[in-house]
Each structure stands twice: as structure tokens, then as C-alpha cells.
Amino acid sequence: MDMVTDMAANGRPPRPNRIKQAVCATAGLLLALSSGANALSNAMARTAPSAATRAFPPNGMPWQSVATAAFRSDQTGDQDVFASPGPRTMDLARKSYTREPLADSAIAFLARAASQRSATKPIMVLETAHRATRRSTMLSLDLLNAYAQAGREAEGLAVFDELLRRETSAHGVMLERLAAISGDPRIERSMAELLSSNPPWSDQLWRQIAQSPDGMANARALRLALAGAGGRVDPEVDRLLIAGLAGSQRFEDSYRLLEALFPASVPKPGTVHRPHFQTDRGVVPFDWRHVTSGDFGASENQGSLLVSALAGAQGLVSEQLLYLPSRRSSLDWAVSPAHGKTSDGLKLSATCASSGTLLAEMNAAGRKALTNSSCRWVWLRLAVDVPDDGDASDWTVSRIAIQ
Secondary structure, three states: OOOOOOOHHHOOOOOOOHHHHHHHHHHHHHHHHHHHHHHHHHHHHHHOHHHHHHOOOOOOHHHHHHHHHHHHHHOOOOOOOOOOOOHHHHHHHHHHHHHOOOOHHHHHHHHHHHHHHOOOOHHHHHHHHHHHOOOOHHHHHHHHHHHHHHOOHHHHHHHHHHHHHHOHHHHHHHHHHHHHHOOOHHHHHHHHHHHHOOOOOHHHHHHHHOOOHHHHOOHHHHHHHHHHOOOOOOHHHHHHHHHHHHHOOOHHHHHHHHHHHOHHHOOOOOOOOOOOOOOOOOOOOOOOEEOOOOOEEEEEOOOOEEEEEOOOOEEEEEEEEEEOOOOOOEEEEEEEEHHHOOOOOEEEEEEEOOOOOEEEEEOOOEEEEOOOOOOOEEEEEEEEEOOOOOOOEEEEEEEEEEO
């Protein structure tokens, strides 16, 4: 059943056709890119159409360039990218196809016109033309649009794969759109099957998903479905995905994906991972992430964290996300400033990740109870705040723990 109308039959609003939305969003760019190869013939066609067809051997190829120019000249403003070819375009396309049956643009124009006339078999018309040539961006987009209209997600994604392999100059926008529609659970199975074949653009797609608000909606389920289908992803890209989920406040999804993909790196609930900054680093943000700038920095060294900051330095130095079971807890740390100074200027805080509520804050070694025992996801953060008229400072942090 049509993916747009199947819910309308049950009296509910029609669901959005996500693949069609992606097609429409990328079609204009792809067609603009594909037209660049015909620039010379198009320019000639505008000034002297008959000269353009005489400028090349009479094999039909120049006729399709002139047909493309005619089609472009008919498109004005924001006209539909799936507009029907005009009579002049069709006449030139027929001349091209008669002389060269493999003229891809001519085939695309003829197929578009024929499919738009066919009330019952438009997809069959486009599929037949697509088997004759895989080089036409217009034809691929028409077929992709037809599959999307019919709710045939698997076939539509296969054509998307074909476009991604061929139109490498448009990877950015196509992968951005594909990342967004990947968040729709209705295409999860088809997407996982496609990704299990390990297409050359798959890691780039996961990188896009890791920063796509729409893609994040189903990222955990899609990644686990891919794992179930035997698909593989670069571990570094998996780390980006886990961090991206946490960054979009999908903490549960991030943690469950960590459990599935990096089981040896899962911290025990209610504990800080590597409280003494020992070796065997885990996966950010469920392990320490350190930040360095021109004014401050942090580095691990032999079981401790060394923090340095210049006068006037302000900012986040280190952070870790942890899961906190329902119980009373205390924040505990050991810090020693260099040269006998006070530890003012370096603060440790615990903040509820979902609400932003400050649970505890300390600027000296010791222990402090967390004020809210109902918060499950907590950011532990080290930050520097050195006055402008203060001195450059160094600290050694030997322990940060939850008790």
C-alpha cells in the first residue's frame, strides 16, 4: 500500500513520505550538477541549434544535448523538477534516440513522458528504461520518486545507493537527507539490509547520522539491526554515534549502544569510569573527555590528571557521563594544587544531564552529598575559573569517585 495513504484508510492523518521528501530536496541539485557536462552543447544550442547538431558526428549524442538545453530553457523559477518535457524537447529526444539508442538523456525524457501518460504501469516504464541505461540522473530520480510514491522503500534505497556511487560531487547533501530519513523506523529493515552490503559511503552516512537530529531518533535501533544483519561499522564511527546520541540527550540509547558494541567498556552503574585515571580507556562520554585550549589544558599521567590554566582562563576541562541508580550518593575527589596554593580556580561539579540541575559543586578535596537522588544521568565536570589578576595555576587530581 502507498506509504502516504495507508494510514489515511484508517481515519488517521497520512504519514509523511520521508523518501519522497529526500528526493525532492536533492533533485534540483543533482540535475544542476548533471547539466554541467552538457554546458558546451547547451550554449551552442541557445545560439545556433542546427550548428550544435552539426558540430559532432551524426550519432545522436548532440541531439540529446540540444534536447537537454531545450528542457532547461522551459524550466523557469521554482518549477517542479519532475515537470513533463515540452514538445520541442520530445522531438529532439526522439531524433537522438533514433540515431543512438543508448543516449541516456534522450531515454530519460522519453521514459518520463511515457510514465506520466501511463495510469497503471508508470514504474514498469521507468524500470525498463533504467535497465537500458544507469547513467541518467534524471531517470534515476524519476524512478526513485516513483518507488517512494508506491511505498517501495527497499527499491528506492537501492536507487539512492546508485546515485551516491555515481554522483560523488553531491555526497554532502544526499547523505544529509539520507541520514534524516534513516530516523524513520518504518524503513529500518530496508536501510539495514542496504547497509549490510557495506556500500562505500556507509561510514560517511553514520557520521551524518551522529549529527542529525532526525537521524538520531532511530539510530540505536538501526545500528543494532545492522549488527544483527552482519554489517560492520568503523569502531571510531561507532564512538561518534554513541557520543552523538548522548549529545542529543538520548542517554538511554547511547548507553544501550555502548553495551552492545563495546561491552568491555561499560562502566558499572553508579561508578565513575577510571576514577584514578588509570589505563584501559573506555568510550566517551562514558569515560573522561578532556578539553585543551590556549589558556588551559588537561592530560593524564601515571594515574592522575594534570590540569594547568593561565590567569583569566575559564572553561570546561574534563567531563564524563554516568548512570546513577536510585540511591543516596556523594561526590568525592582528591586534588592538590601545585606550590602549596589553594585549589580555588578548579571546580568539580555534578549536574543532572536531563534537567541541568546542579547536584553538587566543590573546589577543594573532600566529599559532598548529591542533592537529588532521583536523577539517573549525571554529568561530572571539571572546569577552571582563574581571575584575570590571578596567577597561572596547576593542579593534580588523583581521584574522582561516586560513593
